[in-house]
Amino acid sequence: MLNDPRSHGLWEKTAPQPPATSALEGATEADVVIVGGGYTGLSSGLHLAEAGSRVVLLEAKEIGFGGAGRNVGLINAGMWVMPDDLPGVLGPVYGERLLDLLGNAPQLVMALIEKHGIACELEKQGTLHCAVGPDGLKEVEERYKQWSARGAPVALLNADQTAKRIGTNAYAGSLLDMRAGTLQPLAYARGLADAAQKAGVVLHTASPVIATDRQGSRWVVKTARGQVSADWIIVATDAYSTGPWEQVRSEQVFLPYFNFATVPLGHNLRRSILPNREGVWDTKEILSSFRMDQAGRLVFGSVGALRNTGLSVHKGWAKRSLKRLFPEIGDIEFECEWYGQIGMTDNALPRFHKFAPNVIGFSGYNGRGIAPGTVFGRTLAEHILGRMAEADLPLPLTDPREPSFRALKELWYEAGAQVAHFADARF
Template sequence: MRNDPRSHGLWELSAPPAPATVALAGDVEADVAIVGAGYTGLSAALHLASAGVSVVVLEAEEVGFGGSGRNVGLVNAGLWVMPEDVIDGLGPVHGPRILRLLGDAPSVVFDLVARHGIACEAEHAGTLHCGVGRGGLASLRERARQWRRLGAPVRLLDPGETREMVGSGVYEGALLDARAGTIQPLAYARGLAGAALAAGARIHTASPVVSARQEGGWWRLRTEAGSVRAPKVIVATNAYTHGDVGGLWPEIRAELIHLPYFNIATVPLDAAQLRSVLPKRQGAWDTKEVLTSFRLDRAGRLVIGSVGALRGTGLAVHRQWAARALARIYPQLVGIGFESEWFGSIGMTVDDLPRLHLLAENVVSISGYNGRGIAPGTVFGRVLADFARGVVSEAELPLPLTRAVPARARRAREAMYEYGSAAVHLVTARL
């Protein structure tokens, strides 16, 4: 996209074409206007249109341009935050409510994929959270305990089982979550768009919103060549909200700390290598603070990723780290070639919990998925669709409707993520 091979990398090369869309031209009306064609906006559009609600989606770039088209493709249950910490942070009403919603969220994703025939390399085989050292194993043991108390189908694997399922002996253990899996993330976004269009939604790409004004109880969202008039608005721009100052809804950007994340894909592994690398096709990541993620795509490429931006001096540093890390985890892959590389931004909040905001009268937004965007984005799109059409009340929402609060020292934290991860990768994983 934008003729930048490092924006979407392998996913753009291997995804089916996006459904045909055009820029908005002229003035239109809808029951609900949605800003952003990522998982949240597209899921909301699909669920609204399927219920007979008139909906228009405005996307500044292309379908899946933001984090929805750049992420690792792990369809995880829950949040990064431990379940008991979620309840502590959100309270006894919203805490259990969001844990139930997000615990079941992967099944919603895979059900949508099956129902709409979305070609996105879906693998509902679970995920492996891999423990690094005794500390990592202790963290996984506690996470397993908390999820099992909630009835989740998770299992802590011993070192032997971990070696068999990961194909590597570098981890002390792993947490297998049977609810989860992997997809081709850009293909999933494009498939959601196709399903929404088929249900009657209107999606306009290359249509950035330049102003939003309330007129007699309705909102008018203007683009360069047209406008949408609607009584209700869903803002689903998350980490790709445009601009700090002068842009629309700058409070979203001010609240989110951008964490850069990159992925690098190998050439396809041969049959012998595939027998020893994630043989059951789970996606995986480890317990390090500057984590490593790895998964296979349908063609047998191994995608390895971590915190960092593929630009400036970080480009060479992260490339070299990827080769070293891959060789440490899978010595049988030493010297394998890399085929593509890409990166994007994750929207982080100060407490790693998402935010549901009332930006103005009848204007709601969801943001801060903290690296868990696929399943949460999908189910929050459905939640916001139900809220917009009045079948879910504010009292029934999984998160409280709040006002955005700017993150302290946001720019310093963003610099720490980018340059700190490069420093870590410069000195770690050396053979």
């Protein structure tokens, strides 16, 4: 994307074309202006337009340019935080409310895909959170205990059951979550954009917002060549925020994450490696993830940036690790490589912000963007439509706050991942 093959890799290569858009030119009016063309912005626009609102969406680059078009493609339920810990962090009301909303969020994603006929390689076979060693097994056992107590369709698999589903004996067990699944993330974003446009949302790409101005009860949102007057502004830029809402990016620590996609595997390998096409990630601190696309490419990723020395270090690690997990795969070649940035908040939970009167947004998805972004977009629409009061939102109102030593932490994550991957699977 934007002539950078390492920005979106396989997803750009295999996604359907986005709907036709253009940059904003001149002045226009709307009920709501949405800033950001990822899952949150597109979902909120779609739900607002279906309810009859006039919506203009402004995207600085292209649809799905940020995390929406670069991620692994796991439709996860919940967040990284253990379910029982959420009420302690957010309080019993918001904690239980967020658990319920995000636990059921994959259902909304799959329903929208079905309703709008979005071609995005949807797989509904669940995900596997795989235990590395005894400590990892304790973690997935505890997650199983907490989610199953809440009635979630999860199962605890032993080592043999896990090996049969994945095709490797590397894991001590796993948590199978049947609420979850996988998809082609950029294709999903483009499909949401197409559905939103058909519902009446006016989409403008290559239109970064440079300023806003309050004029009476209305907002004027300005780009380099145009402006939109609206009653409401939805800020849906998250970790890639710049301009007037750069504080959204500043309250998050960037964690780089890369993916490599193999050439399509042969039919025999595809029968033994992830034959049911679950999405997989492990319990390591520097985690790994992998899943299969519909053409049989194995998409394998971890923490790190594919730039400078990181490219050779992480590529070498990925090849060694795949060969260790799946010896039968041999010296497999990679067809695509790409990376992006995950925005991590200080408590690994998302945020709800009100930047000014009628200027609102959710952010801080901590690597869980697909389902939360989609359901938070619908939530913003319901709030603006008057169907959900602020007191009934799934998160309390907070002010953006920059974490201490943010820049140093980001340098440490990128450098530390290189050191770890240089050594791992080598010695």
